[in-house]
Amino acid sequence: MRWEELDQEPCSLARALSVVGDRWTLVVLRDCFLGVRRFDDFETRLGITRHVLADRLKKLVEAGVLEKRPYQERPRREEYRLTDKGLDLYPVILSLVHWGDRHMPGEHGPPVRHRHRHCGAQMRGVLVCSECGEPLHARDVTVEANPEMDDVRLPVRRAQEQQGG
Amino acid sequence: MRWEELDQEPCSLARALSVVGDRWTLVVLRDCFLGVRRFDDFETRLGITRHVLADRLKKLVEAGVLEKRPYQERPRREEYRLTDKGLDLYPVILSLVHWGDRHMPGEHGPPVRHRHRHCGAQMRGVLVCSECGEPLHARDVTVEANPEMDDVRLPVRRAQEQQGG
DNA sequence: GCCTCCAGGTTCTTTTATGGAACTCACACG
DNA sequence: CGTGTGAGTTCCATAAAAGAACCTGGAGGC
Known part of the structure; x- marks a missing residue:
């Protein structure tokens, strides 16, 4: 089985892990639960590369665990917040x-x-x-x-x- | 932060993830809880490569989550069982x-x-x-x-x- | 004594992911 | 105009995963 096929499995655990089973994702979510919302704050606290962080945040948004919300316009800035799915x-x-x-x-x-x-x-x-x-x-x-x-x-x-x- | 440094973190979540935060480890453990104990049974059910499976089982044994127990001698065969730490x-x-x-x-x-x-x-x-x-x-x-x-x-x-x- | 099978791994090669650093972009400030 | 900031991308060297073949130490048949 390949990692990308995990979300096709009948097992609910496997499908859950296809979202959060990755190395860094749960560490990112820990910080979400502690109230961290901004890209730079995640980066500073976690010390992971921007590359990986951007990728994990994008996937969590795609999975509906986080959502992006603007907190200011001009320049537009967005923060990441837990959805109900994420809070669960x-x-x-x-x-x-x-x-x-x-x-x-x-x-x-x-x-x-x-x-x-x-x-x-x-x-x-x-x-x-x-x-x-x-x-x-x-x-x-x-x-x-x-x-x-x-x-x-x-x-x-x-x-x-x-x-x- | 590098993955191997995760077990040095003060955060309990980070240290827990240094053991189970890997892509396949929790899928292996799911099967342990379902009663699977032998290398070949894990391999058949999970469909992951023997290489990765052997590595994950070894690390789980080192972490004290699983233990190896002989179930026959001549030829010696061992099975993997959850310890109390694993059951928790x-x-x-x-x-x-x-x-x-x-x-x-x-x-x-x-x-x-x-x-x-x-x-x-x-x-x-x-x-x-x-x-x-x-x-x-x-x-x-x-x-x-x-x-x-x-x-x-x-x-x-x-x-x-x-x-x- | 030789051939084959089996559980339980190792080794080897090719893809994919990660770590580290530098670069981009759209604005704001002075 | 030069500098700063938040939120990313891009590029390259290294590390891990996928896939398949190979090894080992008995057992069992003949």
Whole structure:
């Protein structure tokens, strides 16, 4: 499979990664969530080449994750803002941050802390079941193919073996 | 910044991405969560080159996300299994899947459905606040620098502007 | 003892992407 | 007129990915 074919896959994860699975894209989006909007600010903070940055921003706009909006005329200047589609990536970003905090620790602990405006507490994000509200773990979830699709290739489990171990 | 320097960054997201931010790594991990363990099975299902697959598996083992375990001797054969560190990536994967389901839909809806063993229901993963239990959205969360760290560069907000818009 | 098969890789060659730096363009300022 | 600024492009050398062929260390058949 080639990278450009990833968006043709039936798998939702593959299609999601065809947009954000690239090396720099999620780092760009992290800065978007922190409020960065302008080309030069991205460049300064990220330290990636203008070339790559311009390319990633263009692709994110094409994918509908960011939108360009003028913030002044004469000379026309535009900034990049998260769309609703982009904002919905927040669980992905926060999950990655917490995984990094936990498993790739720096010297002084997490570099940033998150506070929930709603309750005012310093917090983490926790993934829970939409139906029963219990925290989710890999081994508690089973996967079923959508019967309307005929090319879903779930692996056949070997006897006695189950997911994740 | 170069890709190889990403693991030196103070940002937890950057360090997490230094492990899983690569084009193919999360697709490999998706298959791990589906129960795939052997080199040839990965190759058949993913359709990526053996070269890249071998490299990604090696790096995931070095990062402690997967471990190699012998499943037979003479000839020695090994399989790749998720470690606890790897299993903790589940929220990232599931969040990406749901984002893909929602924003990059295929023709017949989501290709797979998830069922929670605990409650038996078909479900989605929802990210909630660890303290108050309410669902989290980007605009509800503020970020504060860890006072023990001196090189956290949060962007300065322009007046009247707040996160995420 | 030789031939072939299999899982699990390596090696080799050709494309594609990235890193680094310089260049463009449309204006604003003084 | 010269300089500055935001937002990019262009150009070239290097690094990574795609594709295919080759290697290795047994097992199994004959």
